[in-house]
Amino acid sequence: MIYSLLLRRRSWSPAAWLLALAAILLCSPSWAQIQLRSSLTTAGAAGPVVTTPRARVELVAQAPDGVAPGKPLWLGLAVAHQPGWHTYWKNPGDSGLPTQLQWQLPAGLSAGEIDWPVPEGIRVGPLLNYGYEGRLLLPVPITVAPDFQAPAGDALTIRLHASWLICRVECIPEEGDFELQLPVRSATATQADAFAAAQARRPTDIAGQSTASVQGERLQLRIAGLPAQLQGQPLTLYPEAPEVLQHAAIEGSDWKQAWDGAVWTADWPLSTMRGETPAQLPVVLTLAKPSADGTGPAAWRAVATVQGRWDSVPVASVSPALAAALAANAANAQPTAAAPAASSASLWFALLGGLLGGLILNLMPCVFPVLAIKIVGFSRHGQDQRAQRLSGLAYGAGVVLSFLALGGLLLALRAAGQQLGWGFQLQSPGLVAAMAALFTLLGLNLTGMFEFGQMLPSRWANAHARHPVGEAFLSGVLAVAIASPCTAPFMGASLGLAIDMPAAQALTVFAALGIGMALPFVLASWIPALVRWLPRPGAWMVTFRRAMAFPMFATVAWLVWVLGQQSGVDGAGALLLLLVVLSALVWAFTLGGKTRWLLGGFLLLLALWLGSAFGPHITRAAPASGAAPTASADGWQPWTTGRVEELTAAGTPVFVDFTAAWCVTCQVNKHTTLNRDDVRAAFAERGVTLLRADWTRRDPAITAALTALGRSGVPVYVLYAPGKPPLVMTELLSPSDVLASLKTL
Structure with a gap:
């Protein structure tokens, strides 16, 4: 109904009920998740194995005497890492996350904690992590209750949801749902060797009075009870508690x-990231040089009593250098360093910036199709000035209320602890796919393939004629939906300020954005002299209407590309196939007689089957490439937490491009400015390292970095020079802006 101001009035067909059902299913943000919860499984139903491009993960069991009270029973997660990839121990070290297991066990069974095998140190640049490479089994002891009653069947259904972080240099969160049929009365011992190997890698508990004495900024450990054959040999220590010791010191000279x-x-x-002092400190010790024959225990575990207390160090959200730079910006009244409690001056600045940003937003590439439709809408009204004014006000109300709704949702989610920013809705592949389906329907409608009036019940057929104000309101809603991935000059700073304001003040900033965006259309609807240049309604409107289908299809192409960035080429291909079937379904219902019902029903069932079969390809994360994330062919490197501080500390200037595939402004800036030969030559001449922070899918680390810069959306362009505050550039970038900023180095 969004564009029915342009449509001819025709009779309506009962076939609309099936079409409406198909549209609802295909446009729902959750349609692609009907069958599978896990986006990483390779089969259609949950099983014991999940395979990803980086690892093969399997749920296994060890029950040599079946399942009965008092009998040994173990479950485990077996991980076969691809070469170069690793997962993490219970204390991941300087970075990383341990594997998490959530069990769904039958009545009478209870799971213990992971019996962690001893890890190995994994050096990544200046960091030291603790984890596992190659083949790994994480065993979990299972207790069978004394009153356990075996079920009538021959097997128990074991279910597990596991999540793990797998890293090479880049890190990728993965998860999977597992299901295993465990025989009750017969032995399960096919993985006996793997469980025996895991048991051999389990640290042996030792007795003795071990202590950890706090001496200023250092900790003195005394571990007693170790086997006599270890005396005099160098050992390696792995602390089980995170953020207590400097992990990287184990390979340096800063410890003895x-x-x-x-x-x-x-x-x-x-x-330097330590928290409160614990009462005890569990540690694992191994031989620094294991014995050649590999006999004997692999490691020993001791629990040291902590003597004394250390001063806990608060964890800063940004590095000291960046915090100092932001403080300097605040002293100079820069909008990127606004305080959380907004003063009246900062509120007025945010409101003015929001108003100007909303005005400029009408010029962003992502809003052009809606602008064209609005122009034709003026011609449609002709000389009916009252209707034109009402439509203008209704459109403005739709824009402003939509901005308020998006702003309210964003603020509510952030208050609930979610790290989100402007454009967060397009970080969902399901919503991107739904928007692509919607724009496909609109494009087909504008070409004249079908009329909504043929597909909806008769009492809805003349709704656009009876309620033109409602039509204009929905047009405003659609305009905001299309514009939401974009930020305009002044808009980014205003949104960054709004995020840290009280809710009432923040919503006034979002309202100012809406007013700014709606203002040109509302003024044009109330001042006829502004639109007298438009030709009178006539045959040209049919041609113009069909021409406007191509911006709709261009938008579909862009959304498919965005989904490809989020979910990979398989996801983009699955979406294209579904859009073809959706288009065929629409065409089928334009036919006459029984053909529309037979062919339409078949295509509807095909669309539902394809949605369930290929939906996981659309919603899953894109597979990582086989190469490490080093500099790309055009010189850009991936942004990571702490990378900017590391480079600037070494005296290297850094330029960071905070971007996203769904941000049209980002792509325009990339092709018109950042990819120009003269700009790239200027970067190279001054030795600037180029980092790209890709926010296409949700990334809390990037969100936190944007918040620290006083921004809540992309694009954001920042130049970091050693010893200087970060220079945040305008959202609509030009080569002269970049070249001028580089002259300050």
Whole structure:
């Protein structure tokens, strides 16, 4: 109904009920998740194995005596990493996350904690992580209740939802749903060797009075009870508690170890990210040089009593250098360093910026199709000035209320702890696919393939004639939906300020954005002299209407490309196939007689089957490439947390492009400015490292970095120079802007 101001009035067909059902199913943000919860499984139903491009993960069991009270029973997650990839121990070290298991067990069974095998140190640049490469089994002991009653069947259904972070240099969160049929009365021991190997890698608990004494910024460990054959040999220590010791010191000269008789001692620097002092500190020790024959225990575990207390260090949200730079910006009254409690001056600045940003938003590429439709709408009204004014006000109300709704949702989600920013809705592949389906329907309608009046019940047929104000209101809603991925000059700073304001003040900023965007259309509807240049209604409107189908299809092409960036080429291909079937379904219902019902019904069933079969390809994360995320052919490197600080500390200037595939303004800036030869030559001449922070899919780290810069959406362009505050550039970038900023280095 959005564009029915342009449509001819015709009779309506009962076939609309089937078409409406198909449109609802295909346009729903959750349609692609009907069959599978996990986007990583390779089969249509949950099973014991999940395969990703980086690992093969399997739910396994060890029950040599079946399932009965008092009998040994183990479950485990077996991980076969691809070469170069690793997952993490219970304490991941300087970065990473441990594997998480959520069990759904039959009545009478309860799962214990993961019996973690001893990890290995994994060096990534200046960081030291603890984790696993190659083949790994994470065993979990299962307790069978004394009153356990075996079921009538021969097997128990074991279900597990597991999530893990797998890294090479880049890190990818993965998850999977597993299901295993465990025989009750017969033995399960096909994985006996794997469980035995995991047991051999389990640290052996040792007795003895071990202590950890706090000495200023250091911790002195005394571990007693170690086997006599270890005395005099160097050991490697793995602390189970995160953020207590400086992990990377294990391979440096900032720590010392020695033997005091039978007691192993170590002097270790405390972490700069340490929290409160615990009462006890569990540690795992291994031989720094394992024995050649590999006999004996692999590791030993001790629990040291902590003596004394250290001063906890609050964790800053940004680096000290960036915090100082933002403070300097605040002192200079820059909008990017606004305080959380908004003063009246900052509120007025945000309102003015929002108004100007909304005005300029009408010039953004993503809003052009709606602008064209609005122009034709003026011609449709002709000389009916009252109707034209009412439509203008209704359109303005739709724009403003939509901005308020998006702003309210964003603020509510952030208050609930979600790291989100402007344009967050297009970080969902399901919503991107739904928008592509909607724009396909609109494009087909504008070409004249079908009329909505033929597909809806007769009492809806003349709704656009009876309620033109409602039509204009919905047009405003659609305009905001299309414009939401974009930010305009002044808009980014205003949104960044609004995020940290009280809710009432923040919503007034979003309202100002809406007013700015709606203002040109509302003024034109109330001042006829502004639109007298438009030709009178006539045959040209049919031609213009069909021409406007191509911006709709161009939007579909862009959305498919966005989905390809989010979910990979398989996701984009699945969406294209579904759009073809949707188009055929629409065509089928334009036919006459029984053909429309037979062919339409078949295509509807085909669309539903394809949605359930290929939906997981649309919603899953794009597979990582086989190469490490080093500099690309055009010189850009992926942004990572702490990378900017590391480079600037070494004296290297950095330019960061905060971008997203769904941000049209980002893509325009990339092709008109950042990819120009003279701009790239200027970067190279001044030794600037180029980092790209891709926000296409939700990334809390990038959201936090944007918030620290006083922004809540993309594009954002920042130049970091050693010893200087970060320079945040305008959202609509030009080569002269970049070249002028580089002259300040």
